[in-house]
Structure formats: structure tokens, C-alpha cells
Amino acid sequence: MRVFVGVFLAVAVTLTANAQKIPVNYDETKIPAYTLPDPLLVKGKRISTKTAWEKEGRPAVLKMFAEEVYGINPFPPSIKIATEVRGINENALGGKAISKQVTLRFPEISPNLALHVLLYLPKNAQKVPAFVSLNFTGNHTTTKEQDIFVTENWVNAGFDKSYTNNRATEASRGIAERRWPMEAIVARGYAVATAYYGDLEPDHAEGWKTGLRSVLTPEQRDKWGALGVWAWSMSRMVDYLIQNETQIDKNKIIGVGHSRIGKATLWAGAEDPRFAIVVSNDSGEGGAALARRWIGETVEHLNTQFPHWFCANYKKYNKAVSDLPVDQHALLGLMAPRPLYVASATEDTWADPKGEFMSALEAQNVYSLYKKTGLGTEKMPLPNTSIGQTIGYHIREGKHDILIYDWEQYMNFADKHFKIK
Template sequence: MTRFLFWATLILFSGQFANGQGPEGYNYDEAKVGIYTLPDLLVNTKGKAVKTKVDWRNRRAELLKLFAENVYGETPANSVKLRFQTTSVDKSALNGLAIRKQVSIFFVDYPQLPPIDILIYLPKASSKPAPVFLGLNFCGNHCVTTEADIPLSARWMMGGNNDAVNKNKATEKARGMQARRWPIEMIVKRGYALATAYYGDIEPDFPQGWQSGIRSVLGDTTKATNWGAVGAWAWGMSRILDYLQTDPAIDAKRVISIGHSRIGKAAIWAGAQDERFAAVIANESGEGGAALARRWYGETVERINTSFPHWFADRYKTFNKRVADLPVDQHELMALIAPRPLYVASADGDQWSDPKGEFLGALHTEPIYRLYGKTGLGTTTFPAVDQPIGKTVRYHNRTGIHDVTDYDWEQYLRFADELVR
């Protein structure tokens, strides 16, 4: 019964209220957001101004520590020995458009852990190493493509008993279930590769999921600053990047971290910690992602910590009713991506994720991009729906609900063409 109630809550509060009506007691009225003061990016904890790139590098290290201690938890610094095993290569995938690889990442020192199984599509027409979008998926590699020979994941899956999931195991009905979110043909035709893995390979997404994931062997569960699931998923993205750097078909200097919803949070945190990522794309990442925590609008710190107690460090819960005391806010997280390109996206039917709060989070990174001689968004005006804006930092608020669509991918491909290639 406890598991059922947890997933009922998850479904309710991750559905994003497409009709614009939030749960009772949560604000969807901009006039009621109230007054808040953001931490100053350009002043360190000792009160000294950040004026140079050297100053910023010191401030950057300070902010990484503050986010680790107070929000996502401390990512273990342990060096983990990996073994990469290519399990399959199809040189004529997608009717000859792509080369498809399947690669497993094994943890040599922790043989009890399942591997991270990566699915990679490379543009067959490319004569040089391909830039790549790297993102985790929600339901197994078999769900991102309609190709019938992708092995069905045997890992724990979100959901109860339905056509796609039976007793938390995927069924054949799950094949291609989220293929529309991953327009692989569009991506490879533009000369990009796609690398994806099931986020549950790193840690299953429920409160006790850590017991069978990487957090069972790394970290300290007795500490309030121990890393949460978002931190584990971000760490897993960096381990996939470790593999990609060994693959001669991949341009390892052009790996773009991308994620939707909770994986959007992980994609930002991965890009903030790991500067090997060339750019970051956060699609409707909301609270704990791109949206400002101090805005009382849509999902709140208290709600996300209550619904998903395993996502963040335990210390984050101490700010549930005193968000103004947080020593950081999300504009500072995204500023850690600078001077690399950043894309933040919202949807007008996803008010739970606070589109304006996501826009403002992106906007307030501007001083750091300016420090590097770059223009961030380049405007302070919240754009009309379906009107992308920005320079090195991009933003759009798409028509529709909490989702990833071809419209989103069209913007991301254009963004990559202009800023990452």
C-alpha cells in the first residue's frame, strides 16, 4: 500500500496539470508570487565582489560546494574503475540511415551492480566524428525506438500493472512507447549522434531505489549531505561520457547534456560539475532544475521534497518552509555552465514547472556570460509562446503540455548548429 500511495502521488504531481489548474494551496497567479531577493552571483560568501574570470572560478567552486551541501548532495570523489563492452553493432539501422551500437558499462569493483546499457545511433553518412546529444530515458532503451531487436530491459520500471509495465517490469507493449520524444531520424539526418540509457540502470526511481543502485556502494547515507537520486543520475551521465570519449566515431568535445523533467535537473547538475559537456539543454526541468526556488509559483521546494524524498540531499528538506534561507538559487546553478551554451525550455501548459521562473533562472545568468564577453539571453522580456530567444543562452516557451516534441528538438538542433558545432 505504501508503494501504491507513493506512485499515486508521483503520477499526480509529475502530470504537470496540463489544464492549468494546480493542486489546492499552490499558486498559479503571478500577482501572488510576492517579493523575493536572489543571492548575488557576483558576491562571494565573504562579501567580496566577483570582477574577473579568476574571481569567478573561485566563486564557481564555492557555488558547487553550496549546491552539493544544500541541494543535490555531495557527489563522491571516488575513482570508479569501468569496463566497456560493446554488445551489438548494426551498420544499417533505421533503413540504412544510422549505425547503431549497444554498449554496457560495468563497474569493475562492484560486480553486484547492474551495468549501464547505452544505446547509440550514429549518422552513417558522416565521414568524421559526430557531435552527440547525451540524455537518459525514462522507460528503457527499448522505448525510445520502434526497432524490434532492441533487448527489452529487465530492470525495475515505474508503474503498476498495465499494457506496458507488469509488476514493475517492462512488457513488449513498451516498445517504442516514447519514440516520439526521441526523433532519432531527424537527429542523425542533421549529422548528430544520439546516446541514451535508462535512468533506472543508475538508480531505480523510488525511495528505496538507492539500495540496488550506485548509491548503495558510494556515499554516506548517515550524512544529511549524502547525494540524492538526481545526483546519481547526473553522475551516470558523466560515466557515459567516459565511454563516449573512447569511441572514435564520437566527437568527444561536442557532447551535449540533455534532459527532460527530473532528468533535466540531472542534465544541468551533470553539466555544472563536469565541464567536459560542451553544452546543456534542460527541457521543462522545473523546481530543482531551471526554475527559481524563491518564486512561489507551481511546484515548491516543500512539495518536491515531500513527493520525491529520494531525489535530493536530506539537508534540502530543512529549507521546505524557509526557502529564503537557501544559500543558493537556480540561476547560480545554470551560471555554472558558463561560458558554454545553455538552452532552457518551458511549455505554456506546464505551469507546475513555472515557465516564467525557468526564464528568469536563465536570464539571471547574464552577468557571468558577460564576464566572458558573451551575451546570454540578451533580453529581459519574457517571450511570447513559440518565439525562441537568446544568444549563448537560449529559451523558449512552447505551446503544449509537459513533454518533449519535434518543435523542441528543432530548436535544439538549430542551437547546436549555431553554437556547438
């Protein structure tokens, strides 16, 4: 266990949005000393080998995160999926790619649930790696291509003024294109699959009523949150790719997510080892950042503003974060020995970039069991500098976002680990 004390000066402010009046701190000197729980100490027993980690340590840590943070998935690992190919464009992206629009349904769960997947594949390439990610605003917003269906589901009107009564319109086509450099990804030889994160649970407190959790008992709903549903969605996308898309290398699937979807991506990567690489982009509190650091967003902020994201148990720690049996470095450790990339942004102080870096640094302890080098340094890099070996990290200049610079680092990282020249 390691005790940390804040040492760098910043600015302390108070959050008043939504009349919450929950204190916000940006001053490193005001962070109380804290001790991180040791993921390699399970029931008083020291885990010192990868065999012991996989048999005892990892299951115990995963169970704690499920019970206390993200929730317990109530469904069996094997789910029947009915697929409907709604559209194929053999000359997408100006003839550089093939696009497919596929709807996934889950008849054993509900006849009404549907996950709509947009897939871009490089032309004339076989056994390609694939990025799997959810989007915030509908598949049609990730590109200006006119054949992509506009989502009919509830959307957060706060994301763009083009939405009317929480419904997307043609005017919203391509509004998130800057976050989805499809042509650049395909040109590098990668496929990319995305789906709207609100397909299986709209992102508001009552969203469960029309989503996947509507089929659960109240007790099951309390034990599983929206982030769990979104992680589940990503795994069902992997199911589809492995079972149906022979052009994709099933051993080279990369989970990537930004912000709240970054949180869900980390949980998906923890639960589902088929993600060969896991990427967290500005995931912050409840994602890659250490919860025990009282700086920027806190557990209390999360559970107050977004009470539907996590399981009910997580609210116990609103004012008692030190009682959490885990912290986010242990979540990152659950990815071992798979490559992991964590990214921050200089102006994204709400997400605590330093806390994200420190979490990645602490995850090294688990990676060491596999004789893997994580970041390879204890020094936070300068902006726009990618570092690391099995664990990668960068802090990009700018705001809370995912941009071409970020994607380029993720592709470089995947090239290295997949040995792509």
C-alpha cells in the first residue's frame, strides 16, 4: 500500500450547478493523504504469481468492482443474437471502405431491444484489427455519409442544438465527425464498429424503463447500472464481429471509449478478455482516475448528477471514498497482461489527468506479475508526447474530447502490439 500526499498548487472552486453545492477542489495541496488498496493482497494473502492472480486475485477484484461499483451483470455469458443487415455500401468513404449497418436483437431477453451497429471495413483487406466503440449522438452523427440511418431513440438534447424534443434530425448528420476520423482509421488498415450508446439504455435517470434493465427485477436493477449496460453492448458487438465478420481478426479487437463511455469501456475490458487492447480516453472519475484523490469530479458528484450510472452500492461511498475496497488502479490492473492505453487532456481538470496517470502507473504492479513493463517511467510526460510499453499514456493539449491526435496514438500503439508494419 502506498500513502499519497498532494503537493502541487492549483485553484479550489465550488460547484453550484444543479444546486448541488458539492465542494470541488483543484488544489493539490488540499488533497488529504490517502492509502490505495493493494489489489495483490487478497484476504490477507499476498499474490505473487500470475497463476495466483488469475485463480484468486483477479476474480476477487473483479467481484468487488461488480458488487460495489459497476454492478452485477444478470445475464449469462452466451446470449442468442438475431442479426439483420439493414444496409451495405461497397463504396463508402469515397470508395475507400465498405460500410455495413446491422441491427442486433436479443429474442431471449426482449422482442423490442435493438442495438444498431455501423461498421466500416477497409477494402480488399483480410484479418484486419477492429476498433469497437460506442458513440454519444447516433451513428449518423459520426459521418456525413447520407445513407447512414438517423437514430430514432432518445438523445441528450444538450449535446447539440439540432435535436428536437430529444430526437435526432437530419440536421444532426455528421455533427460528431471530428471524433470519428473514419477515413484515417480505414486508411491505416483498421475496421471500426460503433453503435449509439443509448440504444440499450438512454442516458437519463428513467432511461432503464425503455432499455435493457426494464426486463429486470427491482433488485437486479439496483445491482446493475447504465454503465454496465453500455459495457454489455460493447461485448455484444464483439459477439457479432467474431461470429459474422470473417474479414476481422477476432484476436485483434480494440475497445475504445471517451468520457463516460471510457468508463464503460474499461469495465467492458475488465469483464471481457476478448478485447485484446483497451483504450480509455478522458474517462476521469469512475474510469481511469484514482477515486481517492479529492480533485475535480468525485464519487459524490457522479452519484448525484448521474444516479443511474453505477450500482446502488456505489452511493455508500459518496462521503466515504476511503472505505471503497478498490480504486481505479485495480480496475486498470484487471486488463493485464493485455495492452492498455490511458489518455488525458491538459484542460480537462475535471477528469483529473494526474490521477489518470497515477492510476496507470500503479497498475504496473499487476502487469509485473506477467513480467510486462507498464509505463516504464514514473514521470508524467509533456503534453502531446506518447509514452509507455504495455501500458501507454499521453496528455494531449486541449479540452475534454477525442480527436485525430488521440486516434493516431491508439493506432500507433495497436500497430506496435499487433506487430503491424
